[in-house]
Amino acid sequence: xxxxxxxxxxxxxxxxxxxxxxxxxxxxxxxxxxxxxxxxxxxxxxxxxxxxxxxxxxxxxxxxxxxxxxxxxxxxxxxxxxxxxxxxxxxxxxxxxxxxxxxxxxxxxxxxxxxxxxxxxxxxxxxxxxxxxxxxxxxxxxxxxxxxxxxxxxxxxx
Numbered sequence: 001x002x003x004x005x006x007x008x009x010x011x012x013x014x015x016x017x018x019x020x021x022x023x024x025x026x027x028x029x030x031x032x033x034x035x036x037x038x039x040x041x042x043x044x045x046x047x048x049x050x051x052x053x054x055x056x057x058x059x060x061x062x063x064x065x066x067x068x069x070x071x072x073x074x075x076x077x078x079x080x081x082x083x084x085x086x087x088x089x090x091x092x093x094x095x096x097x098x099x100x101x102x103x104x105x106x107x108x109x110x111x112x113x114x115x116x117x118x119x120x121x122x123x124x125x126x127x128x129x130x131x132x133x134x135x136x137x138x139x140x141x142x143x144x145x146x147x148x149x150x151x152x153x154x155x156x157x158x
Contacts, residue, residue, distance in 0.1 A: 003079060022050045023145075033081050058132075
C-alpha cells in the first residue's frame with residue numbers, strides 16, 4: 001500500500017494507473033475509520049482495479065474551531081486497517097497541501113438550495129466545505145467510481 005501526502009506524487013501515480021488502463025475507485029474519508037468505511041472499501045475493491053482512500057480532515061467542514069481541534073486523527077491506525085484490506089493507495093495530504101493559501105482565500109464550490117436543507121440547515125457552510133473537497137478530490141484522482149456511505153446521502157446529492 002502506497003501512502004501519498006503530496007499532490008505531485010498523487011498526480012504521478014494516477015497518471016501511471018491511467019496509462020495502465022486501470023479502473024480507479026475513490027473512497028473519500030476524514031479518517032477515524034470504522035466498519036462502515038471498510039464496507040465502502042470492500043465495495044470499491046469489487047468494482048475497480050485500484051482503490052484510493054483519501055484521509056483528510058477538512059477545516060472547511062467545521063463551523064467551530066474547537067470541533068475541528070477535537071476531531072480524531074488516527075492516521076497510523078487507519079493505514080493499518082486499510083493495509084489489511086489491501087487498499088492500493090492512501091492519499092493523506094496536509095491542510096497546506098490542499099489549501100496552500102489558506103481556507104479563506106480560495107475558490108470554493110457551493111450548491112445553493114441543497115446545502116441549506118436537512119443537515120445543512122443547522123451547519124452553515126458545512127456543505128460548501130464538503131462540495132469543495134469532494135470536487136478537489138475528483139479532480140485529482142479522476143475516479144471511475146466513488147463510494148459514499150448511506151449516512152452521507154446529502155453529500156452524494158450535492
